[in-house]
Every structure is written in C-alpha cells, then in structure tokens.
Amino acid sequence: xxxxxxxxxxxxxxxxxxxxxxxxxxxxxxxxxxxVTLASAWALFSGQTHYVSLATVAFYGxxxxxxxxxxxxxxxxxxxLCAALAGAAxxxxxxLSTLRLRxxxxxxxxxxxxxxxxxxxxxxxxxVTGTLGRYIFLDVTARGIYWQMLALGAxxxxxxxxxxxSRLGMALRVIGDDEEVAAHSGINLARTxxxxxxxxxxxLTLAGAITSPRYVYVEPxxxxxxxxxxxxxxxxxxxxxxxxxxxxxxxxxxxLAFEWLSAHFPDTYPVLLGLLFIGxxxxxxxxILPAAERLMRRRAxx
Amino acid sequence: xxxxxxxLGLVLGGTYALLALGLTLQYGIARxxxxxxxxxxxxxxxxAVALFQGIGLSPLLSLPGIAAAGYGAGWLLYQxxxxxxxxxxxxxxxxxxxxxLATFGLLFLLQGGLLxxxxxxxxxxxxxxxxxxxxxxxxxxxxLIAFAICVLAGGALVAALRFTRWGLAMRAVALxxxxxxxxxxxxxxxxxxxxxxxxxxxxxxGASISMYQTFSAxxxxxxxxxxxxIVIMGGVGNVPGALAAGFALGLIETFVATAxxxxxxxxxTFALFLGVLLWRPQGLFGART
Numbered sequence: 297x298x299x300x301x302x303x304x305x306x307x308x309x310x311x312x313x314x315x316x317x318x319x320x321x322x323x324x325x326x327x328x329x330x331x332v333t334l335a336s337a338w339a340l341f342s343g344q345t346h347y348v349s350l351a352t353v354a355f356y357g358x359x360x361x362x363x364x365x366x367x368x369x370x371x372x373x374x375x376x377l378c379a380a381l382a383g384a385a386x387x388x389x390x391x392l393s394t395l396r397l398r399x400x401x402x403x404x405x406x407x408x409x410x411x412x413x414x415x416x417x418x419x420x421x422x423x424v425t426g427t428l429g430r431y432i433f434l435d436v437t438a439r440g441i442y443w444q445m446l447a448l449g450a451x452x453x454x455x456x457x458x459x460x461x462s463r464l465g466m467a468l469r470v471i472g473d474d475e476e477v478a479a480h481s482g483i484n485l486a487r488t489x490x491x492x493x494x495x496x497x498x499x500l501t502l503a504g505a506i507t508s509p510r511y512v513y514v515e516p517x518x519x520x521x522x523x524x525x526x527x528x529x530x531x532x533x534x535x536x537x538x539x540x541x542x543x544x545x546x547x548x549x550x551x552l553a554f555e556w557l558s559a560h561f562p563d564t565y566p567v568l569l570g571l572l573f574i575g576x577x578x579x580x581x582x583x584i585l586p587a588a589e590r591l592m593r594r595r596a597x598x
Numbered sequence: 599x600x601x602x603x604x605x606l607g608l609v610l611g612g613t614y615a616l617l618a619l620g621l622t623l624q625y626g627i628a629r630x631x632x633x634x635x636x637x638x639x640x641x642x643x644x645x646a647v648a649l650f651q652g653i654g655l656s657p658l659l660s661l662p663g664i665a666a667a668g669y670g671a672g673w674l675l676y677q678x679x680x681x682x683x684x685x686x687x688x689x690x691x692x693x694x695x696x697x698x699l700a701t702f703g704l705l706f707l708l709q710g711g712l713l714x715x716x717x718x719x720x721x722x723x724x725x726x727x728x729x730x731x732x733x734x735x736x737x738x739x740x741x742l743i744a745f746a747i748c749v750l751a752g753g754a755l756v757a758a759l760r761f762t763r764w765g766l767a768m769r770a771v772a773l774x775x776x777x778x779x780x781x782x783x784x785x786x787x788x789x790x791x792x793x794x795x796x797x798x799x800x801x802x803x804g805a806s807i808s809m810y811q812t813f814s815a816x817x818x819x820x821x822x823x824x825x826x827x828i829v830i831m832g833g834v835g836n837v838p839g840a841l842a843a844g845f846a847l848g849l850i851e852t853f854v855a856t857a858x859x860x861x862x863x864x865x866x867t868f869a870l871f872l873g874v875l876l877w878r879p880q881g882l883f884g885a886r887t
Contacts, residue, residue: 348698350633393872397879400631403698404830405871407633408823412868419861522819526706533699563714570707577699578682 307450314439324555326442330507331551333449334524335531335543337499340456341492342529343537344468347399351390351406352528354413355383355497357519359504361417364430364514372434376505383501384494386413391490414520421516429515436509444506449544452499457540459492468492472538523569527554530573536583545585603852605735611848612748613807617821618828618840619752620799626772626835627792629693630680633701636821637708638797642668642804643813644716647723657723657809658743665802672797676790679704684789705818712815722812744806751802752841759837768792772835820864827871833881843882846870 314322342349362379394402421428459465467488470478479485535546558565580587624632642664646657687693730739759765770778771788778785828847832839854866
C-alpha cells in the first residue's frame with residue numbers, strides 16, 4: 297500500500313516545491329527534472345538492451361529547434377506534437393537502417409548523428425531560409441516549464457515501470473541478455489528494438505521542446521551541444537541503467553555536482569567530466585543501485 | 599574540372615585512408631572500439647603545430663618523433679585502461695560495450711585537455727603551401743606530402759601484414775582470438791601492439807593533417823566518424839579495404855563539395871555509411887559471416 301502511495305505523494309510535493317524557492321533554485325529544479333527525464337528515457341531503450349545510444353542530444357536538439365521554428369506559426373500543443381513527430385520520424389529512420397544489424401553499427405551511427413543533424417540544419421538555414429538563429433517568444437513561465445518537465449519525467453518512469461512488466465519489457469531483457477536466444481524464442485528482434493527506441497526518442501525530443509523557451513535564442517550550435525548526450529549516459533550508468541529508479545538516482549546528484557563544477561572550475565570542467573565517466577565505467581559498471589542490492593543480499597546471507 | 603576533382607579527391611582520400619588504417623587495426627586486432635581516436639589525431643596535430651611555432655621544427659621532421667610518441671601513448675593506454683576491460687570481459691561480448699563507454703569518457707577527457715592546453719580557436723600553419731603541378735592541376739605541396747606519407751605507411755603496413763611472421767600473428771589474432779593461443783601466440787601482446795600501432799598511425803595522420811588543414815580542439819568527433827565509416831566500408835580489420843574505402847570517401851566528398859555544397863560533406867559521409875549498411879553490412883571487401 298505504501299509503495300503505491302509513495303510516488304504520487306512525492307510527485308505532489310515536488311509539484312509545490314517551486315512555490316518556495318528563488319529563481320535560481322527554480323532553475324536548478326528545472327535542470328534536475330530535465331536530466332532525470334533524459335536519463336530515464338535513455339535507459340528505457342539502452343538500459344535493457346545494452347545498445348548504447350550516444351545520440352541523446354540529436355533528439356533533444358531537434359525538439360528545441362522544432363519549437364524555435366514553429367512557435368509563432370502554431371498553437372503550443374500543436375508545436376509539441378510536431379516536435380514529437382519529428383523525433384519519432386528520425387528515430388524510425390535511424391532504427392530501421394541500423395537496428396537490424398550488429399549493435400556496434402547502431403552506436404557508430406548514433407555517435408555522429410547529432411553532428412549530422414546540426415550541420416544539415418545549419419546548411420538549410422544558411423542556404424534556404426537565410427536565418428541562422430531564431431528567437432522563441434512563448435507565453436510560458438519558468439514554473440510552467442518545471443511542471444511540464446515534472447509531468448514528462450513522471451510519465452517516463454511510469455511508462456518504464458509498465459513496460460518492465462509487459463511482454464515488451466520481457467522481450468527487451470532477453471535481447472539484452474542474449475540476442476540469439478531471443479531470436480530462437482520467437483521474439484521479433486528488429487520490431488521490439490525499434491518500438492523501444494522510438495518511444496525513448498520521442499520522450500527525449502519532447503524534453504528538448506519543453507525546455508526550449510529557457511534558451512530564448514536558439515542556434516544549432518547551442519541546442520546540439522554534445523555534453524548533453526555525455527551527461528545523460530553517465531547519469532543513467534551511475535544510478536543503474538537497468539533499474540527503474542537508477543537513472544533518476546544518478547541524475548540528481550550528478551546534475552548538482554556538474555552545476556557546481558562548471559561554476560567553480562569552468563576550464564577544467566570537461567577534464568573532470570571525462571575522469572568521472574571513466575571512473576564510473578571502471579568502478580561501478582552496473583551502477584550504484586545493483587551494487588547496493590548485491591551488498592544488502594550479502595549482508596542478509598551472512 | 600573532372601580531373602581537378604579526381605586529383606584533389608585522391609589526395610584528400612589519402613589522408614582519410616591513413617586516418618582509418620589505425621582505427622581498423624585497433625578495432626580489428628585489439629577489439630577496442632576507440633571513440634577517442636579523432637582526439638588522438640588532434641593531439642598529434644596540436645603537438646606538431648606547437649613544435650613548429652615554438653622551435654621552428656617542420657612537421658615533416660617532427661613526424662617520426664610524434665609517431666613514436668603516439669605508439670608509446672597507445673601502448674600505455676592499452677596497458678592501463680583497456681587491458682583491465684579485456685580481462686573483465688573474459689572474451690565475451692561485454693568488451694565492445696565497455697570499450698565504447700570507456701573511450702567515450704576518454705574522448706571528453708582528451709578534448710578537455712586539448713581545450714585547456716590550446717584553447718578553442720581554430721589553428722592552422724599552412725606549412726609548405728607552394729603549388730605543385732599534377733597533370734595540369736595545381737595541388738599544394740603539403741597535401742602531396744601527406745598523400746605520399748599515406749601511400750608509404752599504408753604500403754608498408756600491407757606488406758608487413760602479408761609477408762612477415764609478425765603480420766601473420768596479427769592476422770591470426772584478428773581472425774580468431776580464441777584459437778591464436780593454441781599455436782603459441784601471446785594474444786595480449788599482439789593486441790597491445792595492434793592498439794599501439796593504431797595510435798601511432800593516428801598520430802602520423804594528425805601530424806600530416808596539421809600541415810594543411812584548419813582544425814580546432816572540438817573537431818575530433820568528425821575525424822573519428824569519417825575513420826569509422828571507412829573502417830566499416832573496407833571491412834573491419836581489412837587494411838587494403840580501408841585504403842580503398844579511404845580513397846573512395848575522399849573522392850565522393852570532393853565531388854559533393856565542388857558539385858553541390860561544401861556544407862554537405864558530412865551528410866555525404868553518412869549517406870555513404872547508410873548505403874553500405876543497407877547493401878553490404880560486412881563491408882565492401884569483407885567476407886560474409
């Protein structure tokens with residue numbers, strides 16, 4: 297009973313939190329909610345299947361840029377819908393061409409995808425529309441952004457919980473364990489991977505679309521910042537990418553740590569990030585949550 | 599017009615081929631998917647520029663030293679960082695994921711180091727830029743030298759892999775790492791040599807690129823991406839394949855840049871990659887598995 301009541305109660309608390317913080321505090325809340333959403337959405341596909349996607353910012357940036365292009369032409373809900381459709385179309389194109397093959401091709405494709413999209417948009421804006429850089433004038437307050445992001449994050453975690461119990465989640469876990477076994481037990485590999493990847497990509501795109509009014513001025517080089525992909529992966533890995541709450545658990549402390557580091561050590565910040573990432577891969581490859589579970593089990597057994 | 603595109607494309611392709619050779623060794627022999635590969639080449643390029651501007655040493659003269667330093671750095675990196683991952687994976691499929699993640703972290707570490715040491719500005723030295731006439735097409739001498747370096751290094755590597763005992767061991771590990779110990783090959787040593795040699799080639803490519811191309815500390819991803827596409831196109835671990843695919847990519851890119859738009863070269867790379875994935879995922883010269 298408590299397990300069922302706890303998440304809604306926590307969500308309600310999180311929803312009223314912005315009423316009692318400063319503007320800076322609200323900015324931190326939005327950032328933390330954004331990274332919880334990004335890391336959870338990333339883990340929705342990559343955590344179970346072990347297909348490492350390095351393309352988070354390709355979708356995030358597409359969402360932000362879609363809002364920048366459409367915000368004056370369409371009502372806000374329609375803009376969000378268009379952004380989600382653009383993200384889904386991109387994920388379908390990438391997934392259809394790479395997910396039928398070995399995992400490493402998918403990784404390579406996702407590795408360059410953000411740079412490709414960035415160059416294509418830049419080329420299109422410079423040569424066709426002649427406007428590089430756009431402004432977003434939307435009547436959305438910072439609190440409004442926070443609530444939307446909170447809702448998206450909660451929806452992502454709820455969706456992950458539901459998928460984990462469904463046939464799709466079962467199929468994803470088998471694929472992650474052994475693709476050959478999965479194929480022999482009658483799982484449609486390509487369709488299963490594609491479904492999870494598109495779902496995850498739509499959430500990433502929506503997250504970019506929702507935060508975009510915070511940027512005010514949007515340019516391809518701003519919204520396609522590779523650090524976003526990097527942070528998302530390390531957060532999900534640290535918490536435990538194949539656990540429901542792992543990505544959220546990794547995202548909050550790391551986001552705060554990165555905020556503090558980038559403010560105090562702006563020059564050495566990327567070096568520290570790289571070291572931290574390598575440290576996570578070597579020391580807690582499965583993430584903190586699974587490691588803690590193992591420790592508890594050993595205690596209980598002893 | 600066509601001759602110009604052809605010759606400039608071949609010259610550019612030479613650099614790409616050299617860049618891809620190292621990656622195909624690292625991935626084919628050491629089984630490390632190195633996403634920080636472009637940063638390796640960039641570090642060598644910055645080193646060559648610093649030596650040129652600091653003490654006036656021509657990149658041509660510093661190149662052997664930089665290549666040797668690259669070998670040493672690659673050797674050390676394999677020993678310190680990759681070897682534990684290899685040991686942890688126990689020969690399973692986990693190494694691929696682990697090496698991707700670890701080198702992704704390394705990418706940011708090296709990029710941060712380069713930004714710290716050399717700043718975010720674009721750098722170029724335009725060393726030896728005198729034009730040389732090739733079949734009526736003026737080509738900068740530095741590009742021709744880079745091309746010659748590629749042909750020499752690539753040819754030497756192909757010959758060494760095919761005709762020496764050392765090359766035989768390399769090919770054995772690339773083909774069957776599980777069976778190689780049965781015939782007395784120290785797989786760990788061979789993998790380490792393959793990885794270090796790959797790093798040396800990355801450094802050589804970086805130093806020759808520094809002579810004619812403008813580059814910045816954040817541009818490593820594009821180098822890695824192009825090298826990866828060439829490696830896949832040529833067939834993983836296939837040195838002659840990587841050479842041929844490198845030239846092909848150079849030609850296609852020059853053609854797209856002159857006939858359509860220079861801003862679309864990366865798109866051309868990706869289109870080529872997609873074509874290869876859909877048509878022959880094992881590579882143009884790879885064997886069907």
